[in-house]
Amino acid sequence: MNNTKISAERAAYLESRGRTKKLILAWQVGILVFFVLSWELLAQFRLIDSFILSQPSRIGTTIINMVQYDLMNHVWVTVYETLVGFTLGVITGTCLAVILWWSSFVAKVSEPYLVVLNSLPKIALGPVIIIIVGAGTEAIIFMALAISLIVTVLEMLNGFRHTDSEYIRMASTFGATKGQIFMKVVFPYNIATLFNSLKINIGLSLVGVIAGEFLVSKAGLGYLIVYGGQVFKMDLVMSSVIILAVVAALMYEGVVLMQRVAMRWYNH
Amino acid sequence: MDILKVVNIEQKYQAENGEITALKEISFTVKKGEFISIVGPSGCGKSTLLSIISGILKPTNGEVYVSGERVDGITSHIGYMLQKDNLLDWRTIYKNVLLGLEIRNTKTQENMERAENLLKTYGLYEFRDKYPSQLSGGMRQRVALIRTLAISPDILLLDEAFSALDYQTRLSVTDDVFRILKQEQVTTLMVTHDIPESISMGDKIMILSERPAVIKEILEIDFEMETRTPLTCRKSPKFSQYFNHIWRELSGNE
Ligand SMILES: Nc1ncnc2c1ncn2[C@@H]1O[C@H](COP(=O)(O)OP(=O)(O)OP(=O)(O)O)[C@@H](O)[C@H]1O
Ligand SMILES: [Mg+2]
Numbered sequence: 001m002n003n004t005k006i007s008a009e010r011a012a013y014l015e016s017r018g019r020t021k022k023l024i025l026a027w028q029v030g031i032l033v034f035f036v037l038s039w040e041l042l043a044q045f046r047l048i049d050s051f052i053l054s055q056p057s058r059i060g061t062t063i064i065n066m067v068q069y070d071l072m073n074h075v076w077v078t079v080y081e082t083l084v085g086f087t088l089g090v091i092t093g094t095c096l097a098v099i100l101w102w103s104s105f106v107a108k109v110s111e112p113y114l115v116v117l118n119s120l121p122k123i124a125l126g127p128v129i130i131i132i133v134g135a136g137t138e139a140i141i142f143m144a145l146a147i148s149l150i151v152t153v154l155e156m157l158n159g160f161r162h163t164d165s166e167y168i169r170m171a172s173t174f175g176a177t178k179g180q181i182f183m184k185v186v187f188p189y190n191i192a193t194l195f196n197s198l199k200i201n202i203g204l205s206l207v208g209v210i211a212g213e214f215l216v217s218k219a220g221l222g223y224l225i226v227y228g229g230q231v232f233k234m235d236l237v238m239s240s241v242i243i244l245a246v247v248a249a250l251m252y253e254g255v256v257l258m259q260r261v262a263m264r265w266y267n268h
Numbered sequence: 269m270d271i272l273k274v275v276n277i278e279q280k281y282q283a284e285n286g287e288i289t290a291l292k293e294i295s296f297t298v299k300k301g302e303f304i305s306i307v308g309p310s311g312c313g314k315s316t317l318l319s320i321i322s323g324i325l326k327p328t329n330g331e332v333y334v335s336g337e338r339v340d341g342i343t344s345h346i347g348y349m350l351q352k353d354n355l356l357d358w359r360t361i362y363k364n365v366l367l368g369l370e371i372r373n374t375k376t377q378e379n380m381e382r383a384e385n386l387l388k389t390y391g392l393y394e395f396r397d398k399y400p401s402q403l404s405g406g407m408r409q410r411v412a413l414i415r416t417l418a419i420s421p422d423i424l425l426l427d428e429a430f431s432a433l434d435y436q437t438r439l440s441v442t443d444d445v446f447r448i449l450k451q452e453q454v455t456t457l458m459v460t461h462d463i464p465e466s467i468s469m470g471d472k473i474m475i476l477s478e479r480p481a482v483i484k485e486i487l488e489i490d491f492e493m494e495t496r497t498p499l500t501c502r503k504s505p506k507f508s509q510y511f512n513h514i515w516r517e518l519s520g521n522e
Contacts, residue, residue, distance in 0.1 A: 170354035172324060174371040174419065175342030184367065188358050266358045 054238040062235040075247060077220040078209055081137060085144025086205040090198060093152025101160040118154060122146040126215045140212030147208035148201045159193030160186050191266050195259040202251050271455050272298040272423055277330035279316050289480040290316045298455055305466035306459045308476030314459040318425045322348040344372060347421030351428045353412035355400035361411055362396035368419040383418040390448060406437040413445060417452060426458040442469060443498050467510045468498035475517050484517055
């Protein structure tokens with residue numbers, strides 16, 4: 001076989017694939033440009049009320065002003081709270097899942113509690129959390145934790161339980177202890193599950209943090225949004241939402257990147 | 269010297285909807301280096317018997333002795349190979365082969381060299397850094413065998429270890445495995461559904477009855493050959509005699 005020479009059919013196939021990719025990208029960019037442009041124009045010609053719906057150019061100036069003022073501080077507060085809540089949620093959740101996997105008795109006992117806690121809208125706990133840990137960063141982190149914890153536990157436990165039982169049987173033929181079965185088979189088998197749950201969790205933690213910042217109202221992007229709403233500065237609200245969207249996407253991409261590295265490490 | 273002695277094994281399984289007696293009054297002995305094929309009707313208790321010998325399963329009654337020592341739980345003397353190769357797909361071939369040693373905390377320099385030599389001897393050394401998904405079914409099964417042999421078992425238990433392979437691969441893999449086992453002088457008990465396979469590899473064939481399984485017969489196989497291999501056995505005129513005998517026993521004209 002000659003690697004340098006490609007058959008005509010393959011060349012055509014590759015070219016058509018390349019074309020489709022470019023077309024998709026063109027449409028994606030096009031839609032964004034169209035949306036921003038029509039928003040701007042509609043506002044310019046006073047067809048929509050830019051006081052309520054804001055307007056791209058005003059959002060732009062607002063963001064520039066915010067950067068000069070203390071935007072970075074607010075972004076950092078939100079990111080920091082999210083990452084702490086996320087990390088705590090993942091570690092605690094995974095540990096709890098390990099315990100439940102280890103002991104089916106504990107798992108059976110805790111099942112109804114997990115079901116109830118999972119379906120409870122955790123935001124309802126906000127006031128309780130604030131009263132217990134005080135209206136500060138801790139409360140916000142607890143909010144993030146409350147929202148992501150149970151999902152992690154259930155997701156990881158489900159993954160652990162669905163480990164190929166033949167693998168486990170094979171390990172036991174060598175006399176593996178339960179701990180060895182976990183370390184050598186069950187955990188590596190579930191690396192993909194772990195990262196799926198991380199991807200869900202980074203989003204959920206952010207939901208918790210923003211909800212917490214709404215309630216606590218001291219700093220962060222959630223605080224900016226609530227504050228902007230209260231004083232009717234819609235430019236500030238819109239700018240913060242857009243920055244939040246960017247921050248959320250970046251954190252998600254961060255998890256995806258970590259997954260790539262880990263997967264290469266484990267060669268999945 | 270009997271390397272394996274099974275005394276009066278009985279196994280009852282308890283389930284919600286009743287009790288199943290899988291094995292009854294099973295007693296036999298195996299000499300060092302012997303190859304025993306075990307055949308019997310579906311669901312009669314063959315896998316149960318191997319699980320008990322391996323120590324994974326505690327029998328309801330009876331005892332198993334390996335080299336005179338009572339088996340109670342998993343021992344390092346026994347290697348047990350299942351139908352699926354169960355190679356962990358996130359480990360390289362070499363690391364898969366070392367799994368048993370890791371689990372038993374016997375990953376010494378000497379044992380690792382032994383594993384490497386096994387890979388070399390059986391033509392898999394150049395694949396040591398590849399991953400299981402990059403190997404064919406026959407190669408994977410050989411890797412699984414090497415993983416089991418790496419712990420230097422005195423007795424090897426094979427539970428339909430080749431039944432997942434296609435016929436062609438199966439013939440060549442059983443030929444290889446037979447050579448490997450004779451060379452390493454491993455005593456082997458092999459469960460199979462394939463009568464020709466049981467004859468071509470076994471020194472003796474244990475025929476089990478319907479459940480609850482008892483030993484119907486232990487048939488001595490002798491092809492009167494200097495160096496027998498599974499493939500040469502299949503060509504011997506005695507092969508079909510043995511086949512007919514086992515077939516008659518299994519199709520149950522009691
Ligand atoms: N854990 C268990 N609990 C209850 N019954 C069991 C259990 N394991 C096996 N059995 C029953 O014991 C009997 C023997 O099972 P076993 O797997 O040993 O048979 P086998 O001869 O290996 O079958 P096959 O030829 O299909 O591999 C079967 O009827 C099975 O239903
Ligand atoms: Mg079986």
